[in-house]
Amino acid sequence: MSLKFERDTTVTGAVKDAVVNHAVNKGGIVGSTATAIADAAHGNLPGTSGKHPISAVVGTAITGGRQNAGTKGYLSAYLQQLEDHPLRTKMLTAGTMAGSQELLSSWLAKDRNKHGNYFTSRVPKMAAYGALVSAPLGHFLIWVLQKIFSGRTSLRAKILQILFSNMVIAPIQNSVYLVAMALIAGAKTFRQVKATVRVSFWKVMRVSWITSPICLAFAQKFLPEHAWVPFFNLVSFVIGTYINTVTKKERLAALRKKHFGGGGPGGGRSSAVGPGSTISGGPRPDDYPPIGPNPPY
Incomplete structure (x- = not known):
């Protein structure tokens, strides 16, 4: 059971990475948003843990953008x-x-x-x-x-x-x-x-x-x-x-x-x-x- 769970998790993660990479390659708003979500998911967004990438990206956008990430923003x-x-x-x-x-x-x-x-x-x-x-x-x-x-x-x-x-x-x-x-x-x-x-x-x-x-x-x-x-x-x-x-x-x-x-x-x-x-x-x-x-x- 443990092996199957790990394998399914790996497959699911690979699918998510593929979807993100596809969106990033498209460029524009969709691509930049997907890039930000991917960075947040990997813990590369200052002040975030990576556990909730979408809410982290939204919150960062509301409080002044990436340049203010990890600060008190606006x-x-x-x-x-x-x-x-x-x-x-x-x-x-x-x-x-x-x-x-x-x-x-x-x-x-x-x-x-x-x-x-x-x-x-x-x-x-x-x-x-x-x-x-x-x-x-x-x-x-x-x-x-x-x-x-x-x-x-x-x-x-x-x-x-x-x-x-x-x-x-x-x-x-x-x-x-x-x-x-x-x-x-x-x-x-x-x-x-x-x-x-x-x-x-x-x-x-x-x-x-x-x-x-x-x-x-x-x-x-x-x-x-x-x-x-x-x-x-x-x-x-x-x-x-x-x-x-x-x-x-x-x-x-x-x-x-x-x-x-x-x-x-x-x-x-x-x-x-x-x-x-x-x-x-x-x-x-x-x-x-x-x-x-x-x-x-």
Whole structure:
């Protein structure tokens, strides 16, 4: 039995090698993939054992390719960029997240513009805000925070750092955020901007005061200082996407109720229904001020 098993195993291995060699000789994507799998199967791929060659190849491709095999891949490269080019990396990160958040929340809420697209005019505006306003401001304020508490690792210092963040940094960032959102939404006068800030400021601050201590305590314990701002942006992305989605859904529900519930002229009927429909005879505005949180720092 043992001899038969070994012989069958040998034959099976020979067949597999033949199939791999045939695929390699074909070249192209199939050939390069087969080559990578063969290398992984023989333990020639750094950081892998050879027991699961296909998953090893897939994982290596996802984390930066063969040149990063055996390393931490994209995460390591990103953290290195944060150290080497902190402001530029934070600007690209914040801009991408802000634009993606607006696009994702529009898709989740089924909130289209008058042309039926989820990619509204707010998406590039939010991306510009994230890259040109939020990231530089957050970079500077976090630098001030870390400078004040540099070298102070006691429990008292960490608590004071959290209080300083919530009482000084968060109000500054939230105020700038609401001013920017009012301008993006189409505010033309100082009175309109002031009204947006007055109505939304304490709502945004409550979100910050809930999330800020938890996030800052986590960053103090587990993250290098240059990774703080991207981590805070990630938390804000998740919370902001949720709140922005809920806000959009509530707004659309209110428009439908006004339109179909007799709130509009003519019994609430409009000339069109659908993704590009009009409300009460006029186009649906693409932009509106959200009630969402600024990055908590």
